[in-house]
Amino acid sequence: MVGQRAQHRPFGLPLLIHLCLLHLGASGKLPATPRPPMEEAASVQGVRGGSVELACGSGPAPLVVLWSFTPLGSVVPRPVAVTDGASTKVEPGASALGIVSLQNSSLLLRELRESARGHFLCQALHVFGDQLHTTYSYLTLAVLVPVSKPKVRLSDPSPVEGDSVVVTCAVREGTEPVTFAWQHQAPQGLGEVLVGVKEPLLWLDPVNRTHLGWYVCSAYNVVNGLSSDGVFLDVVYGPDKPVITVEPLGLTAEGFWVSEKEEVTLSCLAASNPPSHYVWLCDDTQVHTGPTYVISSASRAHTGLYTCLARNSYLDTRTQTSVQLTIYYPPVGQPSCAVLPSSAAVTLLCTWPGGLPTAQLQWEGPHGTGPTAPSNATWTSSVTRLSNGSVFTCTGKHPALALPALCRATLWEPPHSPTCRITATVGDQLILLSCAWPGGMPPAMLSWVDEQGQPLGGNSSSLAIHMLQAQEDLAGREFTCQGSHLLRIPDVQCRLQLEPPQLTVAKTQVLVLEGGAAWLECALQGGMPPAQLLWLGPQGQQVERSTSEFVLHLEGAQLRLQIQGADPARHSGTYQCVARNAVGNSSQSVVLEVLSEGCVYPAPPNVTISRLTYRRHWREVQLQWAVQGPGNLTGFLVQQRASVSGPGAGAWETAASDIEPDSRDWQLGGLDPGVLYAFRILALNHHTTGHPSEVKTPVDPPFSIYPAVLGAAGTGMVVATVASLLVFQYAARHPQVFPRIETPTTTPSSDPAPESTDVPVNVTITVTATP
Missing domain, CATH: 2.60.40.10 (Immunoglobulins)
Structure with a gap:
């Protein structure tokens, strides 16, 4: 076949096209050629915008291929493309079919258009042996159009419940047949497929609230299927009769109840579109607007008839419901x-x-x-x-x-047994016999009887009181309180005997120093009824209340008398403690002796100052003393004042106290160098002081380097160091002229004088000494 095609290649495409065009005639169209009866046209489908390939028969590759197209409703074919295998020619008018190209002998149509619907004819020129033969291929192309996106329209987007609504689904284009499907989705629910509805029209007659929601239409054909955007059908209805709920829930025959101080929530719901507007009334008085009324803390005043009013603002329709709310409250406290x-x-x-x-x-x-x-x-x-x-x-x-x-x-039976006691009224005019037997359930029953067993008054529970007129013949009489309880067998009792009071004193004689405090004590030992205690002074006067001299301390059955600032002349003597009750009285005596302080603490021995010298800078003095003779010592007292001659001398001030009795020297500081002080010392024996020592003023120490330095600086005399050595040598040979320099004793309470930290100064000292 390759060889055969090579033998006929010289014809070339121009010659073949020319031969083919001879068939077109003067109009440029191919003459109508009848289809051989032995061949049937093949059907091919393509989608608009897509691609389709039309094959030109089968067998060996032809020398020339010529494609022509006859639109539907026409009988005149139109050339489309021709090729001899080496070159291709596409008729410009073929662009109405789409993008046309030849691939070998097949016709390839891309971006297919609807105008490509029709019949295609492929004429192929073959060489068989030495002869040319023509073959024909007939194809019918159907161009399918995808369905467009459906659009949904409502006859009334907001119908009132009970009206009729038509929902329409429309597609702009699409190859028939087109089928439809509907889906309904509630506002807050899952989608629902409307089974059985396959038409583009959806009739809702009558429309109700269940139809409210989104509607989506889907369209399908053999090419594709698309769904529309959702369209919302807003069904207007209501309001229905409101339903009231109460939390917490408590039901009564009349309505609802809640506990006092609880939080109460009243909720009202009336189905309506658009949503209802709510108003709450309590006994015909508006209390709230909105679907929920919350009472944060219910009180008894919240009891009443609550009405919920619901209104549809679109339809201007109203409904209402009322409930009775009762606030329960328990009794106060506990049973x-x-x-x-x-x-x-x-x-x-x-x-x-x-x-x-x-x-x-x-x-x-x-x-x-x-x-x-x-x-x-x-x-x-x-x-x-x-x-x-x-x-x-x-x-x-x-x-x-x-x-x-x-x-x-x-x-339970009361513990122990009844307790009896006697109490006298004001002025001891009446005597109260009290009998108590506390505790027990039920309480015990009590009653009083006399010595002959005769009842005194009636029975009483837990406490029985009988009153007697105070008189002396009651002394020694006995009374009995009888107690009974249903769980105690046999009965129990207690007895009382009226007696004069009995007294005792802590001390019959009390000694106290002058100026001190004395304590006189007395206490009741027995006797019924309880007595009144009092103290009488040395002159028989009653100590009725506390004063600056006398203080009374009553502690139970004990009365203590405190005498402050004891004075021998006023306070010494015999005191009487007296006890009185309604049937008699008794007394006890206490002798108080006030001693002078000198009798107890004799005067200590006298003291003399043995040495009083300045220390550095004249701000401190060192004091030494001696004691004259034996005596009781408890310490020393140092006094000071400015040394001024004559009657203008100042008062003595205490410079040091609490000095141990074994001490014989003391260091005083804090002095003013510009004041000359006078000092004296006294011995102490507790509160007794001895005679003051002689008055002395301090003197400079025997030798001090500071006056020498200051004198040398003042005179400006400069002498060689040798002169200083001569002075010290002379002082060593004549100690009676230059006594030795002693280091003053520092007491624990005094700090040593601080050493100077100044930079040393070279000074030459000249000393003239007379042997």
Whole structure:
């Protein structure tokens, strides 16, 4: 075949095209050529905008291929393209079909257009042997158009519930047949496919609130399928009758209840589109706007009829619902339990008044339960088989309380036995006999009887008091208090005997130093009824209240008298402690002796100053002294003043005190160098001082380098160091002229004088000494 094609190559494309064009005639169109009856046209499908390849038969490669196109509804073919294998020619008018090209003998159409619908004819020139043969291929091309994006339209986007609405789905183009599908999505729900609706029209008749939401239409053909954007159908309806809910939930026959001080939430919901506007009324008074009304802390004043008004502003329609709200509150405090005694039974009383509604009370004991009663429950139980410690419980229940309230009554006998005491009234005119036996449940019963067993007054619980007129013939009489309790067998009692008071004193004689404080003490030892204690002074006067001299201290049955600043002339003498009660009195004497201080602490020995010298800078002095003779010593006292001759001398001031009795020297500091001081010293024996020593003023120490330096600086005399050596040599040979220089003693309380830190100065000292 290659050889055959080479033999005929000289014909060339121009000649072949020319031969083919001879068939076109003067109009430039191919003459209509009848299709051989033996061949059927093949059907090919292409999509608009896509690509399609049309094959030209099969077999060996032809010498020349000519493609022509006959549009639908026409019988005249139009040339499209021709090729001889080496070169290709595409008719310019073929661009109406798309982008046309030849690939071997096949016709390739890209970016296919709808105008390419029609019949294509491929004429191929073949060489068989030495003869030329023409073959024909017939193809029918169908150009399919994708479906366009659907658009949804509503006949009424906001219909009122009950109206009729038509929803239309339209596509601009697309090869038939086109099928449709609908999807409905609620505003807050999942999508719902409307099964069975495949038409472009969706009838909603009548429309209701369930139709509210987004509608999406999908269109499909053999090429593709697309969905529209969602279109919202807003169905207007309502408001329905409001529904009121209350939290926390408590139901009554009339409505709802909540506990006092609880947070209460009233919610109102009325289905409506657009949403309802809400107004809350309490007993025909507006209290809130909005769907939820919150009472942060419910009080009894919040009880009432609450009405929720719902309004649809679009339709201007209204509905309402009312509920009764009751605020429950429990009774105040806790239930109160009491036990009332009787001869053979015990009566239990439980009360808990108030509250809304009233609390329900019920008794429960060791052997069963009592009846239930509101506010007040009384139960009588036999004491048989009841032991000490038996417990009865009253349970109070109220709907406003999460837990029941309880009170308990425990039967127990009072401990020990009755206690008797006597009390006198003001002026000892009346005597009160008191008998107490506290504790126990129920309380014990008490009564008084005299020596003959005759009752004095009636019975009373826990405390029995009998009153007697005070008189002397009551002394020695005895009275008995009898006590009984249903759990105590047999009865118990206590006795009282009226007696005059009995006294005792701590000391019958008290010694005190002059100026000191004396204590006189007396106390009751017995006697009934209790007595009144008082002190009488040496002149028989009563010490009625505390003064600067006398202070009274009452501690229980003890009365103490404190005498301050004791004076021998005024306070020495015999004191009487007197006790009085309604049936008699008694007294005790105490002798107070005030001693002078000199009798106790004799005067200490006298003191003389043995040495008084200045120290450095004349700001300190060193003091030494001696004691004249033996005597009791407890310390020393140093006094100072400015040394001024005559009566104008200042008062003596204490310069040092609390000096140990063994000390014989002392160092004083803080002096003014410009003042000449005088000093004296006194010996102490506790509060007694000896005679002052002689008055002395301090003198300079025997030798000091500072005056020499200052004198040398003042005179400006400069002498060689040898002269200084001569002076020291002379001083060593004549000690009676130059006494030795002593280092002053420093007491623990004084600090040594600080050494100078100045830079040394070269000074030449000239000293003239006379042998």
